[in-house]
Amino acid sequence: MSTQASRSAARLMLSPAVLILLVWMIVPLVLTLWFSFQRYNLLTPDRSGFIGFANYAEFVTSPAFWLAILNTLLLVLGVLVITVVGGILIALLIDQPLWGQGIVRILVISPFFIMPPVAALIWKNMFFNPSNGLFAEAAKAIGMRPFDFLGQAPLASIILIVAWQWLPFATLILLTALQSLDSERLEAAEMDGANAWNRFRFIMVPHLARAITVVVLIQTIFLLGILVEILVTTNGGPGNQSTTLTYLVYQEAILSSDVGAAAAGGVVAVILANIVAVFLMRAIGNNLDS
Amino acid sequence: MGQITLSGVTKRFGETEVIPPLDLNIEDGEFVVFVGPSGCGKSTLLRLIAGLEDTTAGHISIDGKDATGLPPAKRGLAMVFQSYALYPHMTVRKNIAFPLRMAGMAKDEQDRRVEAAAKVLNLTSYLDRRPGQLSGGQRQRVAIGRAIVREPAAFLFDEPLSNLDAALRVGMRLEISELHERLKTTMIYVTHDQVEAMTMADKIVVLNAGRIEQVGSPLELYRTPRNLFVAGFIGSPRMNLISGPEAARFDAHTIGIRPEHIGVHPTLGDWRGVVGVSEHLGSDTFFHVHETGLAESLTVRAGGEVPIRHGDTVFLTPDASKIHRFDQNGLRL
Numbered sequence: 001m002s003t004q005a006s007r008s009a010a011r012l013m014l015s016p017a018v019l020i021l022l023v024w025m026i027v028p029l030v031l032t033l034w035f036s037f038q039r040y041n042l043l044t045p046d047r048s049g050f051i052g053f054a055n056y057a058e059f060v061t062s063p064a065f066w067l068a069i070l071n072t073l074l075l076v077l078g079v080l081v082i083t084v085v086g087g088i089l090i091a092l093l094i095d096q097p098l099w100g101q102g103i104v105r106i107l108v109i110s111p112f113f114i115m116p117p118v119a120a121l122i123w124k125n126m127f128f129n130p131s132n133g134l135f136a137e138a139a140k141a142i143g144m145r146p147f148d149f150l151g152q153a154p155l156a157s158i159i160l161i162v163a164w165q166w167l168p169f170a171t172l173i174l175l176t177a178l179q180s181l182d183s184e185r186l187e188a189a190e191m192d193g194a195n196a197w198n199r200f201r202f203i204m205v206p207h208l209a210r211a212i213t214v215v216v217l218i219q220t221i222f223l224l225g226i227l228v229e230i231l232v233t234t235n236g237g238p239g240n241q242s243t244t245l246t247y248l249v250y251q252e253a254i255l256s257s258d259v260g261a262a263a264a265g266g267v268v269a270v271i272l273a274n275i276v277a278v279f280l281m282r283a284i285g286n287n288l289d290s
Numbered sequence: 291m292g293q294i295t296l297s298g299v300t301k302r303f304g305e306t307e308v309i310p311p312l313d314l315n316i317e318d319g320e321f322v323v324f325v326g327p328s329g330c331g332k333s334t335l336l337r338l339i340a341g342l343e344d345t346t347a348g349h350i351s352i353d354g355k356d357a358t359g360l361p362p363a364k365r366g367l368a369m370v371f372q373s374y375a376l377y378p379h380m381t382v383r384k385n386i387a388f389p390l391r392m393a394g395m396a397k398d399e400q401d402r403r404v405e406a407a408a409k410v411l412n413l414t415s416y417l418d419r420r421p422g423q424l425s426g427g428q429r430q431r432v433a434i435g436r437a438i439v440r441e442p443a444a445f446l447f448d449e450p451l452s453n454l455d456a457a458l459r460v461g462m463r464l465e466i467s468e469l470h471e472r473l474k475t476t477m478i479y480v481t482h483d484q485v486e487a488m489t490m491a492d493k494i495v496v497l498n499a500g501r502i503e504q505v506g507s508p509l510e511l512y513r514t515p516r517n518l519f520v521a522g523f524i525g526s527p528r529m530n531l532i533s534g535p536e537a538a539r540f541d542a543h544t545i546g547i548r549p550e551h552i553g554v555h556p557t558l559g560d561w562r563g564v565v566g567v568s569e570h571l572g573s574d575t576f577f578h579v580h581e582t583g584l585a586e587s588l589t590v591r592a593g594g595e596v597p598i599r600h601g602d603t604v605f606l607t608p609d610a611s612k613i614h615r616f617d618q619n620g621l622r623l
Contacts, residue, residue, distance in 0.1 A: 187342050188375035192389035192436070193363035202388070206379040 087170030177211035292476030298348035368437035542615035559605025
């Protein structure tokens with residue numbers, strides 16, 4: 001990439017991808033913005049036109065709004081904590097030379113291959129069901145009252161399902177990072193008198209910092225948009241206890257057929273995502289520079 | 291103190307015996323070099339002493355106390371690794387202080403020792419940099435600094451210079467020898483480079499396939515190699531080995547003569563040959579002489595400016611007092 005010709009060739013070859021991405025991202029965003037200022041309800045198609053910020057006012061003042069923002073942040077944070085901590089522990093475990101390592105690794109990765117609605121339904125019916133789920137049976141076997149997970153702790157249950165789905169991703173990234181750690185560095189620390197905890201704390205964790213950053217950033221992008229797991233398990237309930245911002249937008253768009261309010265919600269979600277992104281990049285983004 | 295004794299130390303990885311039972315005594319304050327071709331087990335032996343590998347059998351004692359089962363940190367040894375193994379996220383100061391911090395030493399005592407080590411190694415102006423911002427030689431010095439702050443009983447060096455370029459290597463070789471003179475601490479140094487072994491060691495241990503071939507001072511090994519392996523390994527360029535009728539004339543299976551102990555003359559001498567490639571180093575010239583009927587090629591050292599060209603016929607005369615004789619088992623006669 002040094003001559004004039006190779007630079008312009010690079011620009012030329014990049015341009016289709018850039019153009020497509022631009023159209024792909026900009027057009028929906030602009031349309032969403034446009035709809036968010038329109039009166040546009042599928043049930044009353046004859047009443048349309050510019051209505052200013054009325055859609056925003058309606059969305060923001062809806063009783064579920066602040067709870068939905070809180071739930072969204074709790075969901076993202078909860079899943080991130082579980083997947084990063086759990087991912088590090090599992091990665092440490094399957095990095096050990098053990099019998100059947102290949103099979104264990106495939107088993108660890110397998111949740112990632114299961115489609116989200118399938119995974120959520122399996123959790124809902126096979127594990128969480130308070131009358132014949134496995135957790136209920138286990139509770140009964142040790143003489144305890146079965147716990148109604150989705151009824152009593154809906155958000156925590158959804159966090160558990162989503163964390164289960166994303167754990168393999170975190171584990172995989174962290175495992176490869178762990179394997180790139182020079183074993184001589186660990187041996188040097190051992191010679192220097194560092195015990196297992198100190199080797200983990202002072203050598204492994206700093207080495208994993210960049211991988212953890214990657215996991216957190218990528219997962220946040222996807223976790224802000226979690227919908228299906230909520231849709232097939234709790235439908236945002238009981239009440240609004242497990243309603244997230246995404247689910248609220250879905251409610252407005254599909255259940256109330258109010259495209260205008262849903263678009264306003266979408267814009268709010270984009271703003272929230274950007275605020276989260278700025279905070280994240282401030283907090284951990286410098287780990288990405290070598 | 292840093293007196294280390296290995297008795298019957300053995301290492302097996304599964305079925306393969308990397309180090310057959312081996313005895314070795316290292317005196318306090320000695321600079322010992324383990325030298326041998328790659329795969330001879332010299333690094334494994336060092337790691338056994340360090341405690342990074344478990345011995346399969348035998349005992350290691352340090353200063354008279356049995357250390358066979360002790361974890362590495364408890365042996366009082368410090369190691370410098372081939373890759374330096376610095377902690378990239380810590381500054382030089384924190385790297386050097388790390389073993390002291392792990393030992394729970396007071397902060398001001400840590401600082402005092404780090405400053406002292408940095409002064410010895412000319413690192414004072416780099417203390418707040420990270421390893422990534424240092425050159426190879428500086429990183430090497432940080433690794434040594436991390437070793438000396440602990441004031442260990444002995445230093446272990448695992449091919450510490452092999453990642454440096456030739457000029458730096460010569461410089462660091464001198465620095466490590468200088469450090470040994472100053473600290474008078476036992477040092478065990480692993481290398482595959484016989485020049486490093488010859489120039490630095492008080493005692494060289496020549497290893498081959500896990501076995502000790504010979505132990506001795508550099509000049510002992512140079513003058514009286516115990517067998518063909520040591521004869522071929524120590525000395526640069528390699529000793530010329532000749533077998534067959536010419537060796538029988540000296541009542542041996544194989545004779546060896548070093549390049550520096552052969553005289554060259556254009557018309558007179560014992561062996562006649564044709565000059566192939568000649569390597570002019572300025573101070574010396576090495577001729578590769580072919581068609582002598584003795585060996586594929588003989589290497590001869592001559593003075594710096596000898597008017598001999600490729601293709602010339604020359605006559606070679608070995609210094610009879612410097613001929614090494616070996617029997618059919620390769621042992622010195």
